[in-house]
Amino acid sequence: MARLYDAIEPEVISMSMLQYAIESLRADGESLVIPKDDKLNYSEVVVLRLDFRNILRMENLWLFTNLTKLQMDNNIIERIEGLETLHKLTWLDLSFNNITRIEGLDSLTELTDLSLYNNRIEVLENMDSLKKLNVFSIGNNQVGDENSIRYLRRFDNLRTLCLRGNPFASKQDYYVYTISHLPQVHFLDYKLIDEAPREEATKKYEIQLQQLITLEEQEREKEKAVEDQSKQHRLYKDAFVENMDQNQLFSGMFKDDTEGQKLILVPGSDELMIQFEQKFNTIITSMFEFGLKEKELRDREIEDFWICVTEAKNENTRLAATIVDEFKIYRSTLFAKEDLEQQGVSPAVATEYDEALTTLRNKLMALEITLVDQLEDTIQTFERNLGEMVSNFTESMRANFSQIRELQAYFNDSIVNLCVATVERVMKGELEDEFPDDTRELFADKDTIMNACQTSDEFHRTKIDQREDEMFSRISNWLTTMMDNIHDEEEYKRNRKRIIEISRLIDYLRADIEDM
Incomplete structure (x- = not known):
């Protein structure tokens, strides 16, 4: 209806x-x-x-x-x-x-x-x-x-x-x-x-x-498995080492490298590939474990920072409450002498009360200024400590990426030597049935095989560079965002809110005597 x-x-x-x-x-x-x-x-x-x-x-x-x-x-x-x-x-x-x-x-x-x-x-x-x-x-x-x-x-x-x-x-x-x-x-x-x-x-x-x-x-077991996997991925991502717990980077270097997939078919490359992958993943595993340990250190630093901030705020609130309570006692004593129902508040008492309100406001504002200075010092120390941690993380990871590039360079040189030797054997007719047709074309002459090796090497280096740039860009943005939020969002809003609270309290107390 x-x-x-x-x-x-x-x-x-x-x-x-x-x-x-x-x-x-x-x-x-x-x-x-x-x-x-x-x-x-x-x-x-x-x-x-x-x-x-x-x-x-x-x-x-x-x-x-x-x-x-x-x-x-x-x-x-x-x-x-x-x-x-x-x-x-x-x-x-x-x-x-x-x-x-x-x-x-x-x-x-x-x-x-x-x-x-x-x-x-x-x-x-x-x-x-x-x-x-x-x-x-x-x-x-x-x-x-x-x-x-x-x-x-x-x-x-x-x-x-x-x-x-x-x-x-x-x-x-x-x-x-x-x-x-x-x-x-x-x-x-x-x-x-x-x-x-x-x-x-x-x-x-x-x-x-x-x-x-x-x-x-x-169903719950399946959901828990998915949730655990998701939680683990978030942990690795927050540590900036996601997809480094296995051989994802190594696999990615060869997955879309069409030239490289042909080159590793050259006779003698099997053992070279095994050694390359083992050494490569040893470095990656070291980076992965280091990243998780560094995250633990950063988390501990962040936790200590917020504990310190909370304690400072709580102490400031306690002191402010004490000041306000003392003022309430003073106010009650002051007005107890007045005949409020018949004559209201006398001019002398009103003047004294107004001066007391100014003093109250000054005390509360001074307390807030002290807290602002205290929190600013704490934030600066925290920012310095966290910056040093990020710098240490970046330098260590940069050194590891350099090792990976050196390993890639060694692998490429070894592949080039194998390929050159293979070209000579192909030209002598010693390897007629060793390769598929599309792979045999690479070994037609030395220039062709050298171009293929160079293309494959550049592809691998690009993959390594992209992973490095992504890691450093994300941790840098993470640090900047965190500190901006603490400065602009957390502390600025807290300070503004407290000042408004103080102003409203004083206005309320002043309006109260005006009513009387």
């Missing part, structure tokens, strides 16, 4: 709509983090209501980086989108819309409460990242088979589930099947599940459940 407001022109989430929604929250007193007299700051909004607005598309929500609760029920939304930046969202209501597919929820890893009630969804899918999901309402949709029920078994924290109003919920064994296959759920369709019926249901589906558990265990 069409809703009354379906006839209204569809809307997208415009900036004016968002401003109006936030102002409404202010008026209702629901958004206490944004005082009414302050400038609108979307990143400070934690609750947002956009229900009954005939919204068609979800847009501009990336501004609300600290949002925890989003209400968008009773609209005409057809697709879940635009939620990628809402990492802190714990509560999402998209009920009474026109959504046909579950998607776009991958980044909502903190979500505990999700309502998709009264939509057009047929399959439960694409929710794997919602590990904390506790309440899920999917009633009045088009879910039609038990596959979707089995899908919900992966949500260990799911306690409340609404499925009523779906085609599957009208089947005779719906309740028995659901409570037996979802043992973690305590409330189904808003009713508490008794243990006795669940035990009976579990016995009824005992064989099915055993088979399902076996399949799930096998």
